[in-house]
Amino acid sequence: MTIDTAVDLDLEGSDRSDGVRLYDFRRPTKLSRDHTRVLQIAFDTFARQWTTLLTTTLRAISAVRMRSIQQLTYDEYVSSLSTPTTMMLLSLEPIPGVAVLEFSLATSMTITDHLLGGPGTAPQPQRPLTEIESTLVTSLMERAMGELRYAFESLVPIEAQINGIESNPQFAQAASPSELVIVASFDLRVGAHECIATLCLPFNGLFPYVERSIAGATAGKERSDRQATARSVASRLQEALVDVAVMLGPTQVRMSDVAYLRPGQVIRLRHPLNQPMAVTSAGMTFAHAVPGSEGDRAACLIVNPSEVHS
Numbered sequence: 001m002t003i004d005t006a007v008d009l010d011l012e013g014s015d016r017s018d019g020v021r022l023y024d025f026r027r028p029t030k031l032s033r034d035h036t037r038v039l040q041i042a043f044d045t046f047a048r049q050w051t052t053l054l055t056t057t058l059r060a061i062s063a064v065r066m067r068s069i070q071q072l073t074y075d076e077y078v079s080s081l082s083t084p085t086t087m088m089l090l091s092l093e094p095i096p097g098v099a100v101l102e103f104s105l106a107t108s109m110t111i112t113d114h115l116l117g118g119p120g121t122a123p124q125p126q127r128p129l130t131e132i133e134s135t136l137v138t139s140l141m142e143r144a145m146g147e148l149r150y151a152f153e154s155l156v157p158i159e160a161q162i163n164g165i166e167s168n169p170q171f172a173q174a175a176s177p178s179e180l181v182i183v184a185s186f187d188l189r190v191g192a193h194e195c196i197a198t199l200c201l202p203f204n205g206l207f208p209y210v211e212r213s214i215a216g217a218t219a220g221k222e223r224s225d226r227q228a229t230a231r232s233v234a235s236r237l238q239e240a241l242v243d244v245a246v247m248l249g250p251t252q253v254r255m256s257d258v259a260y261l262r263p264g265q266v267i268r269l270r271h272p273l274n275q276p277m278a279v280t281s282a283g284m285t286f287a288h289a290v291p292g293s294e295g296d297r298a299a300c301l302i303v304n305p306s307e308v309h310s
Helices: 033-058 074-079 105-115 131-151 203-239 255-259 305-309
Strands: 062-073 085-093 095-104 159-166 180-190 193-202 245-247 277-281 284-294 297-303
Touching (some): 062 074, 074 180, 074 193, 105 193
Antiparallel strands (some): 085 095, 245 277, 277 284
8 A cells, every 4th residue: 555645734733624634654754843833933033024125125015924834855845836936046054955945936027027116016927037137036035045044043043145046946956856855835925916935945954953942942941940949949948847956065974973863953064154055956056156035035146156255
């Protein structure tokens, strides 16, 4: 029996309405909910920054909203793209491999139209970009690389650069067909034009940094839990009742005197008057004191032993 399904970690719900979740036994899913959550934060940040960049630069109402995160092979990713399209080939040091930022050719034409002062509403030609058009679109996307760097700053400091632009997905050799990639899809709107943009990142290059981020968050939570527990224990210890004793120095007496002790007899103590008494608890001395009184009750005054000798 052959099982051929795609792994789709859609943020809006990975379970189908019939309660069956797709799973490819030939390619076990490595992205957990924690992994997806970490990536979602980075991609959401990039979407917001990209929105601001497009709106302010093109002087047109633009919006970018993250749609889903998928784990695919590079061949599956390329097969899902239309031809022609706009593929920006990226390097994301220190992440090894080639990344891809892709959006429709019509969107590139609309961006070019806005950059040249046009309304961006006219029908756009279905042809590859000219050298001038490629330069205009690339210059805008180079600024978007700064936003991508900002979005991934908490995950991994990257140096994002555009190394080329391609219109035919089959000619973009960003990875081997069977290599795993992480694909983030975005709803992209520039003026009146809408499309789905994708950001394809090397799975093996990015995954260790996602794991490290999760481990750091877990360690931080454990450290916070330990500190809260320590504060709670310290608070309860301060309220605990303990027995405290004030001890005089030892005095030697004969055994016969001890054997014949009777009420009213006096034992002469050899504790010097100028030497403080030990204040103990559980057999440990933690302070020194001199005898005194407070009202009609006997008391002791905690002192520094050197004060009495002086």
